[in-house]
Amino acid sequence: MNPMRPSSPSNPVGLSGPAPASSLTAARRARELAGLAAGEQVDVLVVGLGATGAGAALDAASRGLSVAAIDAHDLAFGTSRWSSKLIHGGLRYLASGQLDVAYESAVERGALMERTAPHLVRAQPFVLPLTPLVSRGQAALAWSGFRAGDALRLSARTARATLPAPRRLSAVETRHLAPALRTAGLRGGLLSWDGQLADDARLVTAIARTAAAHGARVLTRVRAVSLDGSGAVVRDELTGEEHTIRARAVVNASGVWAGGLVDGVRLRPSRGTHLVLRSDGLGDLPAGLHIPVPGQSNRFVLVLPQGDGRVYVGLTDEPVDGAVPDVPEVPEVPETDIGFLLDVLGTALDVPVHRGDVVGAFAGLRPLLDTSADGSGSTADISRKHAVLTSAEGVVTVVGGKLTTYRRMAQDAVDAAVASRGLGAGPCRTMSLPLVGAAAPHVLSGLKAPRRLVRRYGTEAPAVHGLGAADPALREPVVPGHPVTRAELVWAVRHEGAVDTGDLLDRRTRVGLVPADREAALKAAEEALAGA
Numbered sequence: 178m179n180p181m182r183p184s185s186p187s188n189p190v191g192l193s194g195p196a197p198a199s200s201l202t203a204a205r206r207a208r209e210l211a212g213l214a215a216g217e218q219v220d221v222l223v224v225g226l227g228a229t230g231a232g233a234a235l236d237a238a239s240r241g242l243s244v245a246a247i248d249a250h251d252l253a254f255g256t257s258r259w260s261s262k263l264i265h266g267g268l269r270y271l272a273s274g275q276l277d278v279a280y281e282s283a284v285e286r287g288a289l290m291e292r293t294a295p296h297l298v299r300a301q302p303f304v305l306p307l308t309p310l311v312s313r314g315q316a317a318l319a320w321s322g323f324r325a326g327d328a329l330r331l332s333a334r335t336a337r338a339t340l341p342a343p344r345r346l347s348a349v350e351t352r353h354l355a356p357a358l359r360t361a362g363l364r365g366g367l368l369s370w371d372g373q374l375a376d377d378a379r380l381v382t383a384i385a386r387t388a389a390a391h392g393a394r395v396l397t398r399v400r401a402v403s404l405d406g407s408g409a410v411v412r413d414e415l416t417g418e419e420h421t422i423r424a425r426a427v428v429n430a431s432g433v434w435a436g437g438l439v440d441g442v443r444l445r446p447s448r449g450t451h452l453v454l455r456s457d458g459l460g461d462l463p464a465g466l467h468i469p470v471p472g473q474s475n476r477f478v479l480v481l482p483q484g485d486g487r488v489y490v491g492l493t494d495e496p497v498d499g500a501v502p503d504v505p506e507v508p509e510v511p512e513t514d515i516g517f518l519l520d521v522l523g524t525a526l527d528v529p530v531h532r533g534d535v536v537g538a539f540a541g542l543r544p545l546l547d548t549s550a551d552g553s554g555s556t557a558d559i560s561r562k563h564a565v566l567t568s569a570e571g572v573v574t575v576v577g578g579k580l581t582t583y584r585r586m587a588q589d590a591v592d593a594a595v596a597s598r599g600l601g602a603g604p605c606r607t608m609s610l611p612l613v614g615a616a617a618p619h620v621l622s623g624l625k626a627p628r629r630l631v632r633r634y635g636t637e638a639p640a641v642h643g644l645g646a647a648d649p650a651l652r653e654p655v656v657p658g659h660p661v662t663r664a665e666l667v668w669a670v671r672h673e674g675a676v677d678t679g680d681l682l683d684r685r686t687r688v689g690l691v692p693a694d695r696e697a698a699l700k701a702a703e704e705a706l707a708g709a
């Protein structure tokens with residue numbers, strides 16, 4: 178059982194005094210890894226620190242189990258940082274008749290928005306423009322989908338104040354909410370709402386730190402070389418040393434890499450690509466856009482304004498064959514994906530968007546479970562429902578699903594581990610357990626810090642902002658024209674387990690999504706690491 182008493186994960190962090198129990202530091206990592214290497218046994222070893230693995234670590238630790246959670250690279254190194262950053266109610270699953278998956282998504286969205294992470298997830302309006310390419314039949318279908326989505330919200334008991342009802346828009350209202358749209362032939366639009374994350378990698382960091390606050394040992398740069406039901410042989414990627422971690426139960430949450438660790442797990446990865454554009458090129462975008470893919474009734478390209486001068490445009494769904502790339506590579510973005518997204522964008526926008534306007538692009542691989550007999554067929558048709566599989570040796574693998582349902586995936590995986598190994602654990606508590614930084618909306622709105630920081634750090638925002646009081650240089654942006662400050666980098670080193678420039682620029686902040694910005698920010702990241 179976990180000897181540490183849980184602290185209050187949502188407590189703001191002071192500028193002086195001991196680091197809070199949620200803080201991840203290089204010293205903590207070294208101490209905890211040394212303890213495990215010396216033979217300390219934990220109840221649960223979790224492999225992978227994406228949303229699913231971090232969720233499993235939190236689930237188990239908050240039930241009173243002792244936990245070690247490892248990642249070969251960093252928090253959110255894998256698919257979890259390449260998402261559309263939506264916490265969605267599963268509309269798409271409704272359309273394909275997967276009611277259970279849609280309902281589960283809607284319930285989890287409500288929990289994140291109203292209880293566990295209201296600082297990180299906010300309601301985002303989306304406009305579906307009724308252009309001449311959208312037939313009246315398609316518009317009617319989309320409208321009934323949005324109405325069904327609202328009924329799902331209601332059945333998941335998410336307040337209308339959290340997610341407003343969908344509404345038909347006149348052409349004037351549509352242009353007001355989306356001035357970038359082409360006006361010729363625009364009949365109006367359909368307005369709908371969904372949850373939007375401040376950033377997916379920040380969600381993972383918040384989950385992992387909350388797990389740490391409940392006593393979990395959260396260790397990055399520790400690779401599982403081999404697994405069985407009683408632990409793992411691991412390699413410290415910073416020193417090259419190998420150790421054995423002993424555990425009563427093992428949860429494999431290594432996403433698209435899961436099949437490499439456990440026999441019999443067959444995945445069929447599918448690639449999804451997003452473009453990064455500068456928002457000043459597109460004009461004011463108070464709402465996101467659903468742009469129908471011509472010729473397809475239930476497929477849309479999403480235009481996702483981020484509020485930081487960038488807009489993401491996605492996404493594709495293409496099966497990927499061959500080996501899954503590992504560090505230092507990330508999934509490649511083919512020119513065909515970029516061309517497809519620009520073409521669909523061109524069907525609806527007034528402003529021409531050219532290849533040269535694409536300042537960044539990223540692709541992620543969905544860890545979909547291969548349920549077909551021969552690995553064929555469209556990946557868009559593979560169910561997004563997650564699966565929990567227990568191997569003959571007793572390793573519990575959890576795959577599939579999505580960011581939105583990470584909590585439920587973690588609960589199911591820990592339930593399976595507890596049952597199969599007979600662990601003495603309390604009931605799952607994560608449905609109402611606030612993540613680090615979470616607080617009620619009136620508390621968040623009263624915090625004395627810039628709104629952008631509150632959206633990313635919640636109750637910790639005043640402490641991040643306060644770093645600049647002691648050293649005004651830390652209030653400087655790391656790149657001219659981008660809002661991330663040097664204080665955020667220092668914070669990431671002191672409290673969020675960042676150990677190198679990649680952690681700082683590609684995961685704790687997302688400066689690196691635009692390669693030119695990343696290059697310009699490199700020196701600031703090196704200085705933050707050296708200073709700490």
Ligand SMILES: Cc1cc2nc3c(=O)[nH]c(=O)nc-3n(C[C@H](O)[C@H](O)[C@H](O)COP(=O)(O)OP(=O)(O)OC[C@H]3O[C@@H](n4cnc5c(N)ncnc54)[C@H](O)[C@@H]3O)c2cc1C
Pocket residue numbers: 224225226227228229230247248249250251252253254255256257258259260261262263264265399400401402430431432433434438447448449450492540541542543544576577578579580581582
């Ligand atoms: C393009 C795209 C868009 C998406 N958009 C959305 C969205 O808007 N909303 C939504 O809800 N879902 C979305 N999803 C789905 C969602 O992103 C994924 O389902 C989810 O992030 C998977 O998380 P995970 O933790 O299971 O895997 P990952 O995030 O991939 O985590 C696995 C981790 O395991 C680690 N690892 C691998 N091998 C080892 C080893 N041997 N030892 C130790 N560690 C190891 C990796 O480094 C990695 O960090 C999207 C997916 C894609 C591809």
